[in-house]
Amino acid sequence: MSIFKTKTDPYSSYKLRNLKLKNRIIMAPMTRSRAIDNIPNDLMATYYGQRASAGLIISEGTSPSVNGIGYPRIPGAYSPAQIDGWKTIADTVHDNDGKFFVQLMHCGRICAAENVPEGGEVLAPSAVLADGKMYTDEKG
Incomplete structure (x- = not known):
């Protein structure tokens, strides 16, 4: 017996107010660490464009x-170069008949100082260090 109350086809279209999706498949956010200098780039545009068959x-x-x-x-x-990079990605997804949302994520106190770009600082509502260690590398 299915735990689902309905048997909606995941490939059927869906509408929520003004948002119309060609299907009900949604690609969840996945951190990939491919934005050199924190700027969205052509590699990312290709990646997201290849997945534009998802509804969102x-x-x-x-x-x-x-x-x-x-x-x-x-x-x-937060910079003109980054906004331009996201525009390229959004245009690529839209050109492939996809819908695209950006997930905003401020890492707060979990930030490692090694990962914060020049001109930035670890900023959060608490000075208490988060448990664990943030991923860093020689490029981070």
Whole structure:
């Protein structure tokens, strides 16, 4: 017996207010650390464009501030170059008949100082260090 109350076809279209999806398949955010200098790039546009057959793509976590970069090479959305990069990605997804949302993610106190770009600082509502260790690498 199925735990689902309905048997909706995942390939059927879906509408929520003004948002019309060609199917009900949603690609969840996945941090990939491919944004060199935190700028969305052509490699990312290709990646998201190849997945545009999903009804909706939600981007990897994207920092709204230089102070929110917590992982190496995650994209930002706070500089003109980053906005241009996201525009290229959105255009690529739209050209392939896809829908695209950006997930905003400020890493807060989990940020490792090694991952924060020049001009930024670890910024959070608490000075208490988070448990664990944030991923860093020689490029981060």
